Amino acid sequence: MRRGEWGEDPEMLIRIANRGIIADATLRRNGVSGSAIHQRCRPGGPWERVLPGIIHLRNGRLSNRQRSVAALMYGGDTAILTGRAALREYGFESAAHDAHILLPADQRIQSKGFVLVERTHRMPEQVSRQGLRCAPLVRAVLDAARRCTTLDATRALIAEVVQRRAVTVPELSEELEVGSGRGSAFPRTVLREVAANVHSVPEAHARKLWLRSGLPEMVFNRDVVDAHGNFVARPDGWIDEVAMAWEVDSLAWHLSPADYKRTLERRTRMQGLGIIVLATAPSALRDSPDRVVAELVRHFELARSRPRPNVRVVIPGE
Structure with missing residues (x-):
């Protein structure tokens, strides 16, 4: 032309x-x-x-994907998306509007506008997602996690990808060890929690309070079965020594009659077998931690005072 x-x-x-x-x-x-x-x-x-x-070629607000396209053009042929921009292409929701890209360390392109440029000596193999060049998911997760400003934000990010079985804790731990140490404190803390089978931000707060309580070992999100091996429930926390369950109730179930019914049925099954159940609202973990610790101790003492019911927690691998 x-x-x-x-x-x-x-x-x-x-x-x-x-x-x-x-x-x-x-x-x-x-x-x-x-x-x-x-x-x-x-x-x-x-x-x-x-x-x-x-x-x-329009005059108006860019979509997140248009920002990612523009960022890759700006970075050139060696640029790849990482962090939350890449997570969007892997199907994870993200409210962030920045387009985070990786470039080889010898490139001199600077961050500009909505583009966050990170230069690295460890350029990963690119993965094509929706036609866009992306970092592998495990790298994208940790590049996003290293830039989280709060522990809870890091927990929510990592817990989501692990719960969806998109990546494993060992994969994340390995990538964290070989990657940059900058911003790694929060991800390290969260990976320790997730390795303990903590699945959510409230559960992470619950684990922290249990550690404060001085009570015997508590495991998280493990199946409990009766004397015949029949499934009973999967409580958020479980002290097997005295068969005590800890449920961190989300207020969300009030909005769903079906979820509310399942919650009541699960709790009824446990209590019917003699399991002591403590239910705690997530807000109490944050607003009244001393009271929660006191309730934990009180319920433990109650559980210890009665004959232990014939139930057990399933050990992974059984």
Whole structure:
């Protein structure tokens, strides 16, 4: 196409763009002059320059995927998505709008606008997700976790991918050991919790209070069976020495009659077999930790004072 003829086929630019995102250099190769680009990207114009050298062929808010496309164009052929931007492409929800990319350590491209550039000596093999270059999931998870600003945010992130069995704790631990030490304190703490079979932020708080209590070993999210090996329940916490269950009740079940019914049935089964059950609201873990610890101790003493029922926890691998 000769210079100046692109205007006769404006849809041609949309076709060669990637989700409406196109590089300045690509426009010039297709006959769009520098002055035409400048005019169309002026305030109020039909196009928008979203990053240096990167044009949006519309004038409006970018979607998260368009940000990721623009970030990869900005970073060049060696750039790959990581962190929460990559997690979105793996099907995990993320409210973050930044597009986090990895580049080889010798590249000198800087973070700009919504693009977070991380240079690394450990460029991973790229994985194609929805046509976008991404880091492997285990790397993306830990790159996101290292930038979490709170322990609870790190817990929520790692617990979700582990619960969905998208990655394993050993895989995450191995990647954490060989990766950057920057920002690794929260992920290390969470991986220890997840290795103890803690599945959620409230359960992590519960484990912390149990450690404070001085009570015997508590395991988390383990199946409990009766004398015949029949399944009874999977309580959040379990002290096998005295057959005591700890349930951290989410308020969400109040909104679902079916979930509420299952909660009551599970608790009835346990209590019918003589299991002592302590139910705690997640808010109490945060707002009244001393009271929760006192209730734990009191229920333990109650459980210890009666004959232990003939139930047991299932050991992994049985």
